[in-house]
Amino acid sequence: MRMSRLLVRTLREAPADAEVVSHQLLVRGGYIRRLASGVYSFLPLGLRVLHRIEAIIRDELDSVGCQEVLLPALHPLELWEQSGRAAMFGSEALPALQVEGRGGSFVLGPTHEEVVTVTVGAEVDSYRQLPVTVYQIQVKFRDEARPRFGLLRTRELIMADAYSFDVDPVAMRESYQDVFGAYLKIFARLGLDVYPVEASSGAIGGDVNHEFMVPSVVGEDHFVSCAGCGYAANVEAAERAFATPESVADTVGEVVEIHTPGQAGIGDVVEFLAGENLTAADLLKSMAAFDDEGRPTIMLLAGDREVRLPSGWRLFEDDDFASYPSLVKGFIGPIGQQEHGLRVVADLGVARPGTWVTGANRVDHHLAGVAIGRDVEVDEWGSLAVVVSGDLCPRCGSGVELVRSVEAAHTFQLGYKYSDVMAGASFVAEDGDEANFSMGCYGMGVSRLLAVVAEENHDERGLVWPASLAPYQVHLAALGAGRALEVGVAADELYGRLVAAGVEVLYDDRDVSPGVKFADADLLGIPVRLVIGAKGLARGVVEWRSRATGDEREVGIDASLDELLGVA
RNA sequence: CGGGAUGUGGCGCAGCUUGGUAGCGCACCUGCUUUGGGAGCAGGGGGCCGCCGGUUCAAAUCCGGCCAUCCCGACCA
Numbered sequence: 001m002r003m004s005r006l007l008v009r010t011l012r013e014a015p016a017d018a019e020v021v022s023h024q025l026l027v028r029g030g031y032i033r034r035l036a037s038g039v040y041s042f043l044p045l046g047l048r049v050l051h052r053i054e055a056i057i058r059d060e061l062d063s064v065g066c067q068e069v070l071l072p073a074l075h076p077l078e079l080w081e082q083s084g085r086a087a088m089f090g091s092e093a094l095p096a097l098q099v100e101g102r103g104g105s106f107v108l109g110p111t112h113e114e115v116v117t118v119t120v121g122a123e124v125d126s127y128r129q130l131p132v133t134v135y136q137i138q139v140k141f142r143d144e145a146r147p148r149f150g151l152l153r154t155r156e157l158i159m160a161d162a163y164s165f166d167v168d169p170v171a172m173r174e175s176y177q178d179v180f181g182a183y184l185k186i187f188a189r190l191g192l193d194v195y196p197v198e199a200s201s202g203a204i205g206g207d208v209n210h211e212f213m214v215p216s217v218v219g220e221d222h223f224v225s226c227a228g229c230g231y232a233a234n235v236e237a238a239e240r241a242f243a244t245p246e247s248v249a250d251t252v253g254e255v256v257e258i259h260t261p262g263q264a265g266i267g268d269v270v271e272f273l274a275g276e277n278l279t280a281a282d283l284l285k286s287m288a289a290f291d292d293e294g295r296p297t298i299m300l301l302a303g304d305r306e307v308r309l310p311s312g313w314r315l316f317e318d319d320d321f322a323s324y325p326s327l328v329k330g331f332i333g334p335i336g337q338q339e340h341g342l343r344v345v346a347d348l349g350v351a352r353p354g355t356w357v358t359g360a361n362r363v364d365h366h367l368a369g370v371a372i373g374r375d376v377e378v379d380e381w382g383s384l385a386v387v388v389s390g391d392l393c394p395r396c397g398s399g400v401e402l403v404r405s406v407e408a409a410h411t412f413q414l415g416y417k418y419s420d421v422m423a424g425a426s427f428v429a430e431d432g433d434e435a436n437f438s439m440g441c442y443g444m445g446v447s448r449l450l451a452v453v454a455e456e457n458h459d460e461r462g463l464v465w466p467a468s469l470a471p472y473q474v475h476l477a478a479l480g481a482g483r484a485l486e487v488g489v490a491a492d493e494l495y496g497r498l499v500a501a502g503v504e505v506l507y508d509d510r511d512v513s514p515g516v517k518f519a520d521a522d523l524l525g526i527p528v529r530l531v532i533g534a535k536g537l538a539r540g541v542v543e544w545r546s547r548a549t550g551d552e553r554e555v556g557i558d559a560s561l562d563e564l565l566g567v568a
Numbered sequence: 569c570g571g572g573a574u575g576u577g578g579c580g581c582a583g584c585u586u587g588g589u590a591g592c593g594c595a596c597c598u599g600c601u602u603u604g605g606g607a608g609c610a611g612g613g614g615g616c617c618g619c620c621g622g623u624u625c626a627a628a629u630c631c632g633g634c635c636a637u638c639c640c641g642a643c644c645a
Contacts, residue, residue, distance in 0.1 A: 012594060012606070013580045017638055028579095037637065093644075111645060145569075145643060153644085161645095220644085410645060443645065480603050515605040522605090533604060543604090 001472070002495075003508040003520075007044050010520050020218050022455035023150030025463050029523050031471075038147025038155035045524065046450070048471035050158065053449055054137050056189045056468070057160045060182040066133040066162055071115050073139055077105035079114040083421050095143040108141035113418050113441060116163045121424040121437070127167050130427065130437075131175050135162035137446060149218050151451035152406065161443040167429065169415060172438035176208075176413055179442045183212060183409055186444070190453060191466045194408065197223045199234040212409035212444075218455050219405040224387045228398030235402065236308065239383040241392040242348040253355065253369045255335075261364045264330030266303040269357065269366060276368075280304040284350060284358035284370065286332040288316040288324070291343070296324060298334045300378070301347035305385035326361060333359035333367060334376045344377060347384035406452050409444040463525030464548050472506040474498060474565065475526040475547075477517045479533040481509070490557060491532045494542070494564075501561050522547070528566050532557070 008030035017034070018024040026032045031046035042050055058068065077098065080086035088094035089107070097108040109115065120132060137160040144155045164175035180196070187194035192214050199211040211234055213223045224231070224238035233239075263272045266283050283303030291297045292312030301307060309315065321329050326340035334344045335358075350356075356370045370376060383394070389402045419425035419436035429435040457464045467473060476495055481488030488509075495507045506526060508517050514533075521529050531543040541554040544566055555563050 009578080009595080011579055015579065016574080016581095019639070034637095095644085140645095142645080146641095148639090159645090407645090412645090441645095445645095483603065513603055513605085513607055515603090515607080518605045520606085531604080535604080 001506050003506060004510050006506070010523055018150060020149045020152075020455065021458060022218065022451045023152075025458055025523070025525075026150060026451070026454055029463060029525070032151065034150075036155075038144055038153070040151060040154060040156075040447075045471045049453075049465070049469055050446065050450055052469045052471075053190065053446055053453070054160070057137065057186055057444065057446070060186045060189070061133075061135050061160075061162060061179070064133075064178040064182045066135045066179070066182075069116075069119070069134045069136050070138060071109075071112050071119060071136050073109050073141070074099075074101075075107045075109050075115055076103070077107055079118065079422075080107055082423065083114045083418060085114070090143075095145065097141050097143050110140055110142045111443070112136070112140075112161065113163070113414070113439075114422060117418045117422040117425045117437070117439070120163070120165050121419070121422065121426070124165065124427050124437075126427055127429050127435075131164065131166045131171055133162055133164040133175055133179065135160060135442075148220070149451065151447050152218055153220070154447065157445060158447040159443055160446050161441060163442070164440040165437040166440075167427075167435065167438065169413075169438045172413060172415070172440055176411065176440045179440070180210070180411060183411065183442065183444065187212065187214070187408070189468060190449065191468070192408070192449075192452065192456065195223060195225065195232045195403075195405070197232040197234050198237050199410065209410065209412040211407050212411075213403070213405040214408045214452055214456075215403050215405045216452055216455055217404065218451070219407075221405055221407050222402045223405055224391075224400045225403050226393035226396060226398055226400045228393055229396035231393050231395045231400070235386055237311075238308075238387040238400075239394045240385075240387050240400070241394045241397050242351070243392070255367050255369045255375055257360055257362075258357075258366050258368055259364060260331075260366045263364075263366075270303075273357070278357060282357055284334070284356035284372075286334055286359055288320070288327050288332055288342075290314045290316070290320075291345070295343055296320075296341065297343045297345055298327075298332065298337055299345055299347070299384050300334055300350055300372075300376075301385045302349050305347070305349060307384060308386045310382075310384070328359070328361045328363055331359040331361060331363060331365060333361050333370075335361075335367065335370065338377060338379070343379045345380045345382055345384065346372065346378040348381050349385055351381070406448065407445075408449060408452060409442070411442040412440060414439040414441055458525070461519075462523035465525045465527060467527045470525070470527050472504045472526050473528060474503055474505045475508065475521045475524065475529045476505050477508040477514075477521060477529065477531045479514045479517065479531060482511045484534040484537075487532055487534050487537055490537055494530070494532065494557060498561075498564070503561070503565065530555075530564065 010030050011028045014024035014028050018027050030043055033041045035041055089096045096110045099106050139156055140159050141156055144153060147153055147155055162179050166172040166175050195213045196210045197213050199209055222235045224233050224235055260269055260272055263269045266280050266285060269283060270278055270280055280303040285301050285303045287299040287307050289297050289299055299307060321327055337344060350372060357366055357368045358370050360367045390399050393400050415438055416436050419439055426434050426436050453469060454463055478487055478491035481491060495505055498505045525547055527547050529545045536542060540557055542557050544555045545552045
């Protein structure tokens with residue numbers, strides 16, 4: 001490609017709305033342009049990188065037997081009513097965009113479980129046709145509350161996602177492993193470190209699921225990582241181990257009620273009781289919730305800890321307090337609550353000697369001197385706090401670290417969640433009976449990966465693409481061709497030779513000063529730069545330079561292809 | 569959704585306090601010179617100053633409303 005013809009304009013300064021480096025460089029380099037908040041156009045250079053990423057994904061998914069399809073982005077609303085997920089639209093869990101058309105109401109597909117279940121279900125009638133795993137790479141739409149960081153979180157995004165259909169859960173887990181393995185290979189080829197972590201399933205549903213986390217400074221998530229044994233889990237799902245609880249029975253002193261007018265929060269109480277030399281860790285945080293079986297429950301944890309709501313649990317809302325008048329919002333405490341039909345579940349972190357300050361279930365009052373075991377009966381112990389750096393690994397007991405990261409992919413063992421509710425999601429099994437598909441789904445954020453790769457591959461002068469993802473392999477720059485005609489001729493010749501050999505070359509044939517060409521080459525980040533200038537040409541050489549390492553050497557203009565590419 | 573900030577040619581910004589009819593750098597066009605790390609000179613094109621309303625003889629500037637964009641938080645497939 002001749003740069004004089006390429007649709008690209010590089011910017012010396014990044015637009016003010018670009019905050020993170022990857023975003024700034026992709027915009028400055030003319031790879032992408034913003035159309036609206038969270039909506040981006042891919043210009044020729046950006047699209048080429050995107051295509052590289054997609055090619056790797058296709059290659060690895062094809063190699064484990066997946067088949068590519070293209071499903072509609074426009075979904076009839078009825079499909080979503082069938083699955084029951086239409087009720088989630090507009091919620092933060094499923095911010096789908098709806099449109100009205102002649103054929104009725106449609107949804108701009110935020111994800112494709114419904115469509116793929118119906119589509120594959122219509123084609124598969126027999127266990128003999130299974131297993132089948134299909135995938136698609138396409139645009140999805142989400143009305144994100146807050147688009148962020150350029151391509152990292154957008155309202156229109158390109159995703160690759162696979163869906164597996166199997167005869168039963170055992171076979172489904174095999175398919176899951178196949179795609180899981182393919183995903184690991186994809187990340188390896190993208191040159192990204194990835195950590196598959198146990199996670200919670202959110203709006204997609206299903207049992208076992210893993211997030212593929214790529215450590216990055218632009219990450220919006222954190223995962224818990226143990227250097228000791230390799231344990232890795234999303235903070236939303238991570239548990240921790242505890243030192244053996246010490247005896248708590250020998251506590252002395254008695255419970256006293258203290259007046260704490262208007263001090264509903266942990267921080268308020270600590271501040272209010274400043275004279276008592278208390279910290280948040282001395283307060284017993286009490287949270288009212290319904291557990292996964294719908295039982296009203298008080299959760300206890302140390303006041304300096306954030307609660308981690310177990311999967312399936314739901315915190316009390318204001319209305320719920322009306323049904324349980326023994327609890328006073330803002331002043332909740334656990335004492336005697338079993339009598340009112342509530343269970344008390346405590347985080348093991350509160351199993352320590354000494355007393356606590358906790359709510360008195362009376363407006364503007366707290367209790368001090370409360371001892372667990374003596375004053376508070378615990379029905380069940382567990383891990384209810386969000387893990388922080390330094391907590392103990394639940395597997396091996398070493399200290400864990402919290403790692404900032406980007407969620408680059410998410411895989412789910414769905415089971416029958418969709419095949420039980422969508423029409424036609426069944427087949428005739430080996431025993432002659434009707435059975436539903438056991439499904440898995442596997443999503444990967446392709447456009448997001450472009451941002452992550454850019455974030456991980458740049459220096460102060462610009463992007464530094466790995467060869468596997470670069471829009472072109474060689475950046476050929478002719479210096480002063482307008483002044484020395486032989487330079488232009490030689491550069492044209494070399495360009496023609498490389499192109500004929502199948503090398504993807506970006507040829508800077510523009511009539512601009514050398515400094516501009518060098519700066520643009522650095523900004524665009526193509527792996528190999530070849531420079532032809534009058535002086536070198538007189539000696540029959542061109543300059544070869546690696547964008548990544550800065551290594552330079554002279555190569556004969558008639559050198560072999562390998563030498564010109566720097567492979568030799 | 570809560571908090572904060574910002575909207576002035578394609579991009580980055582000044583001007584706003586103290587109203588008087590818009591400016592700088594980059595980019596773009598023409599000519600000449602220049603040419604190994606973002607060249608110089610000369611000439612030129614491009615902006616209903618986010619939108620609507622108000623105050624005023626006069627509004628980019630003051631007042632009100634709205635919209636958009638970014639950051640932090642909440643949330644997140």
